[in-house]
Amino acid sequence: MRWYDWREISRGEPIFPARFAYVAPRSIEDAIALLSHYGTDARALAGGQSLIPLMKLRLAGPKYLVDLNRIGGLATIEETDGFLSIGALVREADVEASALLRSRYPAIADTAAVVGDPLVRNLGTIGGNLAHGDPANDHPATMLALGAEVIAQGPRGERVIPVADLFEGFFTTSLKPGEVLTRIRVPRPASGCGSAYLKLERKVGDLATAGVAAFVQLEGDVCRAAGIGLTNVGSLPIKARKAEASLVGKRLDERAFADAADLAAEEADPASDLRGPVDYKRDMVRVLTRRALRRAVERAQA
Amino acid sequence: MASTARAEERLTVHLTVNGQPLEETVDARLLLVHFIRDVLELTGTHVGCDTTSCGACAVLLDGRAVKSCTVFAVQADGRDIVTIEGLEQNGAPHPVQAAFFEKHAMDCGYCTPGMVISGYSLLQRNGDPTEDEIREAISGNLCRCTGYANIVDAIRTAAEHQRNGGTV
Numbered sequence: 001m002r003w004y005d006w007r008e009i010s011r012g013e014p015i016f017p018a019r020f021a022y023v024a025p026r027s028i029e030d031a032i033a034l035l036s037h038y039g040t041d042a043r044a045l046a047g048g049q050s051l052i053p054l055m056k057l058r059l060a061g062p063k064y065l066v067d068l069n070r071i072g073g074l075a076t077i078e079e080t081d082g083f084l085s086i087g088a089l090v091r092e093a094d095v096e097a098s099a100l101l102r103s104r105y106p107a108i109a110d111t112a113a114v115v116g117d118p119l120v121r122n123l124g125t126i127g128g129n130l131a132h133g134d135p136a137n138d139h140p141a142t143m144l145a146l147g148a149e150v151i152a153q154g155p156r157g158e159r160v161i162p163v164a165d166l167f168e169g170f171f172t173t174s175l176k177p178g179e180v181l182t183r184i185r186v187p188r189p190a191s192g193c194g195s196a197y198l199k200l201e202r203k204v205g206d207l208a209t210a211g212v213a214a215f216v217q218l219e220g221d222v223c224r225a226a227g228i229g230l231t232n233v234g235s236l237p238i239k240a241r242k243a244e245a246s247l248v249g250k251r252l253d254e255r256a257f258a259d260a261a262d263l264a265a266e267e268a269d270p271a272s273d274l275r276g277p278v279d280y281k282r283d284m285v286r287v288l289t290r291r292a293l294r295r296a297v298e299r300a301q302a
Numbered sequence: 303m304a305s306t307a308r309a310e311e312r313l314t315v316h317l318t319v320n321g322q323p324l325e326e327t328v329d330a331r332l333l334l335v336h337f338i339r340d341v342l343e344l345t346g347t348h349v350g351c352d353t354t355s356c357g358a359c360a361v362l363l364d365g366r367a368v369k370s371c372t373v374f375a376v377q378a379d380g381r382d383i384v385t386i387e388g389l390e391q392n393g394a395p396h397p398v399q400a401a402f403f404e405k406h407a408m409d410c411g412y413c414t415p416g417m418v419i420s421g422y423s424l425l426q427r428n429g430d431p432t433e434d435e436i437r438e439a440i441s442g443n444l445c446r447c448t449g450y451a452n453i454v455d456a457i458r459t460a461a462e463h464q465r466n467g468g469t470v
């Protein structure tokens with residue numbers, strides 16, 4: 001159960017976490033040394049917008065918090081040698097406002113704009129959104145659609161993890177204790193690329209009933225490459241590989257969108273809950289996939 | 303461990319609150335909202351939900367509106383905090399506060415400090431917001447009384463005053 005469903009718990013008493021010890025290292029090396037030293041008793045703290053609520057409700061009880069916010073250099077967005085590189089500590093509000101992301105990686109800006117609410121977005125980070133490993137978080141689907149990778153830095157140096165290999169289970173990622181997610185790398189789009197993220201939510205700040213990210217690369221009106229990622233319709237973020245494959249080599253018309261949308265709905269594996277029954281959620285995946293593809297193609301042609 | 307720093311359960315923080323430099327020693331687990339209300343006794347900042355949902359606890363952290371129930375006081379070390387008490391200018395309500403008064407943008411007033419902080423924050427970056435932009439800007443703040451219409455009106459009015467030469 002998520003803390004979002006635990007509002008009853010306080011019964012009017014102030015909510016605060018169990019005791020812990022806090023440290024705010026100034027360098028990534030110090031952060032890694034501290035995280036390695038304290039091991040599984042420690043957690044990294046980024047925006048705190050998932051971790052602190054969990055700690056207040058005692059659903060998480062780290063003995064040590066290693067605050068990443070004082071480390072320089074982790075909050076930049078830049079395009080370099082073939083990649084867009086986004087620092088893990090970039091806040092959602094800055095992702096949302098970035099002219100570079102809006103123009104060249106619109107799905108990423110779309111995604112940031114629908115995470116939580118403006119107050120949450122002023123603190124929540126894009127790295128934390130991925131590292132938290134919550135299939136209800138919005139960025140994983142987009143990063144799957146765009147074929148992104150994350151850079152993890154640990155005691156033995158850096159390694160590159162494709163986002164498709166990052167999620168191992170409910171709230172579980174392939175990051176090892178002592179490893180910090182430092183950057184996200186997205187391949188630079190060739191000409192004729194477009195992307196979009198669409199989310200259905202019951203109200204502002206709610207997690208997705210379903211969310212769909214779409215990426216297309218066009219040559220004329222023929223699809224050269226496609227990516228589709230799904231939010232909160234399975235125990236992991238889903239890369240809809242069959243739907244993606246169905247688009248490649250095709251002319252992208254309504255027919256192709258509908259076929260891909262049917263496949264994406266099949267690849268979704270939603271659970272029935274407060275946000276709706278299984279059939280409804282599958283159908284929303286179908287609808288959102290079609291719309292997200294349409295918007296991605298419009299943007300690719302713009 | 304080569305690192306010089308060590309994790310501590312109690313830490314001394316230096317920060318500025320409403321322009322005043324302060325030094326306090328606090329538990330690592332003390333939330334910023336409790337620091338503001340219980341240690342500094344600035345009770346204008348409210349706790350509405352304690353689960354990061356309502357925005358009644360909003361304050362400015364280095365100029366950005368955040369939910370102070372979801373930040374630790376130790377994270378504010380070296381930072382600049384502005385609470386609702388810090389908005390008044392020379393003893394007079396800030397133009398956003400004045401517009402809330404003028405437009406009757408509150409009933410019980412519980413959400414008001416957070417609404418004003420979010421409205422203020424919007425007008426810092428956008429002097430002529432549309433209704434949609436105003437509604438978006440306060441979408442992290444819940445009000446169970448007003449139905450929001452007067453709040454939106456107040457923020458629009460504050461923007462007008464600002465454009466007509468007042469300062470926000």
Ligand SMILES: Cc1cc2nc3c(=O)[nH]c(=O)nc-3n(C[C@H](O)[C@H](O)[C@H](O)COP(=O)(O)OP(=O)(O)OC[C@H]3O[C@@H](n4cnc5c(N)ncnc54)[C@H](O)[C@@H]3O)c2cc1C
Nearest residue numbers: 044046047048049050051116124125128129131137138181
């Ligand atoms: C009211 C509300 C509504 C929300 N709605 C949404 C929503 O609609 N969609 C959505 O996607 N999210 C939503 N969230 C979650 C929010 O986006 C969080 O900010 C995000 O999930 C985690 O990012 P963070 O920076 O706050 O991470 P934190 O809370 O600081 O950390 C989360 C976890 O990730 C780990 N971690 C963080 N950064 C790193 C790193 N760089 N390296 C290694 N480990 C790291 C931490 O140790 C912790 O285990 C909501 C949150 C709130 C409070």
Ligand code: FES
Nearest residue numbers: 350352356357371
């Ligand atoms: S008390 Fe902080 S968001 Fe409600």
Ligand code: FES
Nearest residue numbers: 409413445446447
């Ligand atoms: S005026 Fe009562 S909650 Fe907004």
